[in-house]
Each structure stands twice: as structure tokens, then as C-alpha cells.
Amino acid sequence: MPYQALSDRGVTHPDVRRANLGLVLRHLRDHGPRSRASLAADLRMTRSTVSTLVSELIERCLLTDGPLVQSAVGRPGTAVELDGHAVCGIGAEINVNHVSTMALDLRGRVVGDRKLALDARSMDSTIVLGHLADLVRETVDRLDEEGVQTVGLTVGVAGLYDRTRDVLTHGPNLGWYDVPVGAILRQELGGSFPIVVDNEGNLAAAAEVIPGDAGRQDMLVLHGEIGVGGGIVSGGRLLRGSHGFAGEFGHMIVEPGGRQCACGRQGCWETVSGLRALLELAADPDDPIRNPTMALDDRLAEINRRAGLGDARTLQALEDVATWVGTGAAILVNALNPATIVLTGYYAAVGHHMRTAIEQALRAGVLAPDAGGTQVELSVLGFSAAVRGGATAALESVFADPTRVPRRSASAPV
Amino acid sequence: MPYQALSDRGVTHPDVRRANLGLVLRHLRDHGPRSRASLAADLRMTRSTVSTLVSELIERCLLTDGPLVQSAVGRPGTAVELDGHAVCGIGAEINVNHVSTMALDLRGRVVGDRKLALDARSMDSTIVLGHLADLVRETVDRLDEEGVQTVGLTVGVAGLYDRTRDVLTHGPNLGWYDVPVGAILRQELGGSFPIVVDNEGNLAAAAEVIPGDAGRQDMLVLHGEIGVGGGIVSGGRLLRGSHGFAGEFGHMIVEPGGRQCACGRQGCWETVSGLRALLELAADPDDPIRNPTMALDDRLAEINRRAGLGDARTLQALEDVATWVGTGAAILVNALNPATIVLTGYYAAVGHHMRTAIEQALRAGVLAPDAGGTQVELSVLGFSAAVRGGATAALESVFADPTRVPRRSASAPV
């Protein structure tokens, strides 16, 4: 009989410890550094309990004592804060024209950032994954020399990733079908840290969660490039669906009998809200912004420039596309009632010219008054959202169970 | 400073006890009666721990010793099973033409079922709620005399119920706007058990969850009547959205510029997939099945009869509507990737004639091959789904924390 994950198992005393260690760690992440005494007040624990928890977290190099904090009267407390110097999580991304990695420390700071340009379509998948493994190995080894332990790797791929079978079933952009990405990478990199593979859009969505921000716990994240995708966050957690295929918004049919889509269907949302629709509306075929060899950032900058100058055609194109974005988003808002819609990808770049029309279409298409209170925001993460989300997901395991990081010698006094 | 729910608080030893008591209770619910020893094996706890947990649950009248079970060799164990005789949860529903309640015991058996016909539109909301409170009070008092304690009431209303403000903001069917249903009922009924109000469609969706059935943990529940609504279940939990407005599928615009909807928009899904669309396609205005005074069940039975006899117009109408149901469902399946779509309301009644066309439209409209593995099923709960879901939701609090039910004297030996 194969290993079967039991639905649940009994809670033991070490579980209590784990839960409380995680609670302290997450509280410091979500609400910033503070003294042991205020931690105790916030978390309704006794000061003695917090003291032992904090000292254990310090032994595990996850916290450090910080500056003294004085509050009105009494003995000042010593603030404790997250220690970024012991562990990191790594996020990676496999795209058509590059593979890249990003390492984040416990505080969410970038401590490693690699990118390798390649043409994935012309190469075998194992070769591409080998290159990615090299990038990861270099990052891990370098950080290891600095005493930083890698706690996990989360890889984002463009396509349908079946999490139940751990296989990329459909990666049309990469030309990959039924590739067991996770298994191949685990073989390449060994088992010193867990390796998880997920859909790129889902990871980018996860990156938009801001711990402690109520408006960022129920989100619809819309990612626009040539294709349109994204993710759904509910109660701070990513909604993946039964196989992990959730978030394929681009192929919702919003206009039956509408424009032909690359997927073979007609009227998919991305045919009217994707980057191609915007470019075709905004410019003639010989216009430089429709030159595919030009860098995307530059083309978007040019669109912004023209819109800023009041160019009628550009503004109209942005408005038309924005109306479709809002119309499609309204469908999802009726179903999901998110607190926030976060626009990423090219939407984030030119979104300030689209926002009004999006919000208008949203109010028109959502049953609940005022679009059910849903706010539209532009992402500030840029195109690194997916790798950042991957690294964050890897770090999440430490916040969930700090005992995954081994105890080291207590802080050596100098 | 008002009471502020802290994001989290420390885990204490009594919490361990609570968690383990709940674990045992839920395991018996999900997997059926079994001996203490097999509980220990399933939950990875020691037999001694299970023994104390079980005896505490018996003291709280939530479990009883059952028959002996013999397995091959060795001493037979005494199975323990859920005891239905101590507590119940109550679900209620406020509809245009009736208010109703249903009480379920811990095993999910119906121990009370009341219904009062009334015309809600012609009455003040407080009067209607007074009638509902009477119904609930009678049920609670009767059960109380039998020694059954009510642990909670969950009320479903048709309309947009804002869970953050605890107010029915928009109830067009009832003609209710900004009615604080929860507060009114709490005043009527006193505070002896918690009262929660939720959207009817959401509760009906929650009722479709089958504990322990993997295919019923990630669901899209579609409820068809004149309007179309439903709910989303993710990981066994209802997705409510930031204000509780999730699940308003009927007003997704699936056909821009399409048929006029009662909500004022054009092309809403319910204009092509609701009961009215089916009736108008299937029969002329003077046909008895379009007679609104005739009971809905009878009209649906007549449609089934005609379809069964092979009537071309009826079959074509069912197929046309089913194609729209599948087309709209495909939009949501792309976004959510549920394991199962459960059809309720009139869909459940005539769904066996719609299923093929729905599945075909689903496969055509979902990016993932084979509709992402999503299965279409017909609900067997009928029109009582919402009250049943409400009662289940109320009982859930006991499964989450069995210590909510007080200890009584140990089983009196006769």
C-alpha cells in the first residue's frame, strides 16, 4: 500500500509548541518588531511563555534582539525582530525566453536574483530544467557559504500544472506536455529541501497577499500579457481547485461567437483583454509598438507616453480594453466577491489609464451595489511577482512550523 | 474600545483537548462508527488518549457505546458512534411565500421540520421575522422538553446578505432592503444559542458537502429556479467573499447585449439558463406548464413526462438551456477547477435530460482537457437544501469544539 496522507492526526504537545512558535513568528512578520511583553499582551499568552518561545526562536536563528523600546513609563523592553541571516526561500520561474530564480530572506528581502536567457521552445525540457537546476544550485551553494540555509524551492511554470500528479500536463507556450517537472528537479537537486511546482499565475497571485492587510486576504489577481491569467486568494490562501487548474481566466468565453483565440475557441476573454488586443486597437501594424522584437517595457512606456500626451486613438484603445477587462472581472466578482482586484503584468504598467473604465464596467456588471465593495489596485511587484510568490511560498513552511529550522549554538557572546 | 477579535491567540493545553475531542467526533462522523482502538490507529494517538477523549465525549452526550465489532482474532472492540439524542442544530429559511425550519441531530437526521406559508411581500419584515421566531421557538421548546439542546440557528435569506454588517442589504424578492435580520432575531429569541444569517444559495451549497467524500470538497453548486444562484465550496469550506456576496452566478453577463434581465442588465446568465428561459422555449404561453399558479413540482414533472415521451420541442428546449448552463459553468470552471458541479433546484429535477449537453458545453469551454476533471452531479437534497445546510452549519460549531456542549451526569445505569 502506498503512503497515504491521513486526513488528520492527533494533536500532541510538540504541536502546541510548533503552533505557538509559528504564532510568534507570524505576529512579528505581520505587525513588526516589539518587546516580549507586548507580544504576550497581543497573543494573550503569559510573559514567561513568550520568553521561552522567543529564546527558542533565537536559538533557531529566526529572531534577534533589537533596540530598546520605551513606552511612557517603566522599564524599557528589548524589541525582538525577524532575523534574515539564517534561512531563505527560493522561487523560480520557467518561461519561454528565460529561467530565473529569486531568494528571499525571512524578512522578505531579496538575497539572490539570477536570470538566464534561453529559448525554451527549441530545447528539450530536461535541458531547460538542467539550466534552472544550475541556477538554483549556484544560489543555494553561495548562500550556504554565508551560513544561510535554503528551506524550500517553489517553481512557477506557464501552463496547466496538475498538482495531484505533479506533472505539467499542458504547457503550450513552452511546448511541454506531461512533463514531471517536480520529479526531474528533485533528481537534479537532491532532497535537501522540498521542491514544489505550481502555476505561474497562482504564484504571482500569492505574492500579492500582504500579511496583516485585510484588503489583501480575499483577492482576484488578474495578470495580463499576451495571455491573461491570474489567481484567486480566499481568506489569505490561494484557491487552487481540485487539480490545481484554477485561475485560467483568459479562456473564459465572454463573447460567444467572438474573436478567434489561439486555444481554438472563440470569444475567450484574452482575445479582447490581452496585450495583443490593446496593441491592435492602439496602433497600425507598422507602428514600432507592435514590433515584437522591441522590449515589452519600452513598448508599454511608449503607450503611456502617448496616453499622457492625450493621443485619442491610444486613449480610446485603453478604454475599450479596460471595459472588457472590467466586464470579465465583473463575472468573477459576482462569483467571488473579493475585497480587491489586483492588476498585474501589463495591466499594472498602463493600468492608471484603464482604471476608471474598469471600475465603471465593474459597477455595471456586478449585482451587488458599488461592485460589492471590491477595490481595484495596481500591483507594484512588476514582472518578478511569480518568483517572489514562489520564494514566499517556500518561506511559508518556516512560518507554519519554525522547528523545521534546526537549533544552532546559542548566540555566541563576543 | 469595542471588543476586537484578535487575529490569533496563543494555543493552550485546553485547546489541545478541544482539538482532539473535535478530531475524534469528526472522524466518527466522516468514517462511521468504530472501536476506540481503531480510532487510535487512524488518528495516530495512543489507546489511552482515545479512551479518555471518548469517555469525555460520552459524558457530554455526544457519543454512545455501540455494538461489539470482531476483527479476525482477539478481543472484540465496542464501537462508539455519534449520539443524536443530546444536541441539534436548526436551519431556517425566509422565502417569498413561506418561512421554514429544520432541526438536525448530530447524525444529520431530521428531528424537526416546520413550514409556515405566508406572503412576505405584503408584510413588514419584523412581522415575518416574528413568525419565523415563533416557529423556531416552538421547535426549540419541544426539543428542550425531550432533553435536546439547540446549539445554533443559521438562517438563509434570498438576497445579498452583508456578513460584515450583519444586514440584508438587498432582498428584491422579499422587497427587503437594509434589514438587520440577525439583530432582530437575536432580540426575539434571546441569547441562549448563536444565530447566524447567510445567503440561501450559500447554505444550499454548504449542504452538498459530504464529509469524507473527496469529490465533495471542491464544488461549484448551481441552483436554478426563476433566478440562478449557488455557492462555491473550496477545501470543504464555503467561499463567502469579503462581504458574503459570493455565489451570485445568475448575474454573470454571458451574452453581452443579450436578453433583458429583471436586474436591469442585459445578457445575465439567468436570462438564458433560468427556469423562465426553459419554459418559454418549451411551451406556448397558454400551455399549462407556463401557468404560474400550478405547483412547480407538477410543472417539472410534466416536462419530464414530455421529454420521456420524446417530445421534440421539450427535448430541444432542455438541450438549448443545458448548453447555456454548460457555457456559463465553463467560465466558472476555468476560474475554480472544482472536482464536482452539483446541480440543484429545477436543474436537479430535469437534469438527467440536460446532463449530456451540459457536459459537452463544459468540455468545449474549459481550457483544461476533459473539463479539468470536473464531474457533473445532480443533487438529491431537493428544495430543503438551504435549511439543511443551515442546520449543518449550526452543528459544525460542535464538531469544531465539542466542549461547547456541557458535561452531564455520566450515563445512568438502569
Place this chain on the structure above:
DNA sequence: CACTTTTAGTTCAGGTGACGGTCAAACTAG
């Protein structure tokens, strides 16, 4: 039939870890 084996359920000592009280330390206010 007595005896061994196997499984079930209870009892009790032991260990983990949170709680609560005490106390020294460190600061402010008068």
C-alpha cells in the same frame, strides 16, 4: 479442556509545555 496468541480497553508514572506568582532590573516622576 487448558494454554497460548491476539486485540481491546484501563490505569498509572513520566514528560512536555503553558500558567501564575515572585523577584531583580531598569526606567520615569516627584
Place this chain on the structure above:
DNA sequence: CTAGTTTGACCGTCACCTGAACTAAAAGTG
């Protein structure tokens, strides 16, 4: 300098899970 306040460490107490020992009840064996 003294009184008052808050912090953080230390320690006894208590809740509750674990594991070993023990009894109970069945089947199999000679």
C-alpha cells in the same frame, strides 16, 4: 533619593498526551 511602573527571568503547579503494565475477551492449538 524614593515611590511607582514595566520588563524579563525563574520556578512551582497543572493540564494532558505518551508509553508501559495490566486485565479482559475473543480465537486457535494440543
